[in-house]
Amino acid sequence: MASSLHPLLLVSVSWISLLALVILPAQAATCSSQTFKNNKLYANCSDLPVLSSYLHWTYNASNSSLSVAFVATPSKSDGWVAWAINPTMTKMAGAQTLLAYKTESGAPVVKTFNITSYSSIVEGKLAFDVWDVSAEFSKGTFTIFAAVKVPKDAASVNQVWQVGSAVNKTSGFPVKHDFAPPNLQSFSTLYLMANSTTNSTGGGGSGALRIGSGGNKGLLSVSVLVLGALIAF
Numbered sequence: 589m590a591s592s593l594h595p596l597l598l599v600s601v602s603w604i605s606l607l608a609l610v611i612l613p614a615q616a617a618t619c620s621s622q623t624f625k626n627n628k629l630y631a632n633c634s635d636l637p638v639l640s641s642y643l644h645w646t647y648n649a650s651n652s653s654l655s656v657a658f659v660a661t662p663s664k665s666d667g668w669v670a671w672a673i674n675p676t677m678t679k680m681a682g683a684q685t686l687l688a689y690k691t692e693s694g695a696p697v698v699k700t701f702n703i704t705s706y707s708s709i710v711e712g713k714l715a716f717d718v719w720d721v722s723a724e725f726s727k728g729t730f731t732i733f734a735a736v737k738v739p740k741d742a743a744s745v746n747q748v749w750q751v752g753s754a755v756n757k758t759s760g761f762p763v764k765h766d767f768a769p770p771n772l773q774s775f776s777t778l779y780l781m782a783n784s785t786t787n788s789t790g791g792g793g794s795g796a797l798r799i800g801s802g803g804n805k806g807l808l809s810v811s812v813l814v815l816g817a818l819i820a821f
Contacts, residue, residue: 619644622659624731625724630657632782638770641749643671647780652740654780655720658686658732664753666690668762669730672703673738674746675715679775681705683748684714687762688723688730689755696723698732699760709761738780747778 619633619642630644641660648655658671672683685701698721702710717737724731738745752765765771 618642619659624657624733625726626722626733628657628733630655634778634782636749636774636776638773639749639751641669641751641774643747643749643778645778645780647738649741652738652742653735654738654745655735656733658749659729660749660751661729662689662753663751663766665728666755667751667753668755669732670701670750670752670762671732672748672750673716673736674748674775675739678746678748680748680750684716685748686718686721686732686734688725688732689762690725692757694725696725696730698723698734711760742780744777744779746775748775750774 618635622633622642622644631646633642633644635642639660641658644657644659646655647653656671658669660669660671662669666689668687668689670685670687672680672685674680674683676682680703682705683703685703686698687701688696688698691697699711700714700718700721702712702714704710714736718734720733720735722733724733750765750771752762754763755761756763
């Protein structure tokens with residue numbers, strides 16, 4: 589019996605070790621592990637379901653404001669990232685947008701765009717107040733910081749996010765983003781009073797196994813149960 593037990597244990601331990609190697613690095617990439625150079629802290633964060641993007645936010649009901657930090661990597665090194673609230677619709681048309689890119693000096697900058705329609709992108713003042721706008725760029729990733737005014741007593745807002753490959757250096761306008769499925773699914777409802785850490789579901793939904801979800805915990809639990817059964821055997 590002992591001689592037959594060792595190979596089973598070795599296989600099980602090896603499998604669980606491999607599983608841990610797959611899971612643990614991914615856990616380190618989730619929003620709850622992210623920090624900022626300015627040491628800002630937020631009440632909530634969400635791993636957005638597409639485009640490897642993350643949102644941190646704090647809702648202040650006393651003045652109907654939302655402080656956010658949006659983290660994303662552009663599709664190319666000279667590209668751009670954007671986060672928006674759409675007061676009237678759920679997708680890009682109507683989005684009031686904060687867009688970050690690097691200037692020729694390499695410094696990150698944030699501009700505001702009112703995307704009134706799919707054919708009209710206007711740089712300028714947004715439909716709501718926005719302040720404390722800034723950006724960080726580190727290791728290929730942008731973070732956009734801002735505080736925005738939201739409707740009084742609002743429970744949620746429509747958020748849209750996007751990444752692109754380039755910016756026209758003369759005009760400062762973003763080059764069109766890709767139209768792959770992730771780019772077309774990058775919108776969701778943001779619940780202002782959400783629990784501390786959430787895995788947001790976008791417009792297209794997400795059936796993928798996500799770190800922090802019941803899927804990974806269940807998989808690890810099954811592994812432990814299998815190992816326990818083998819030891820008992």
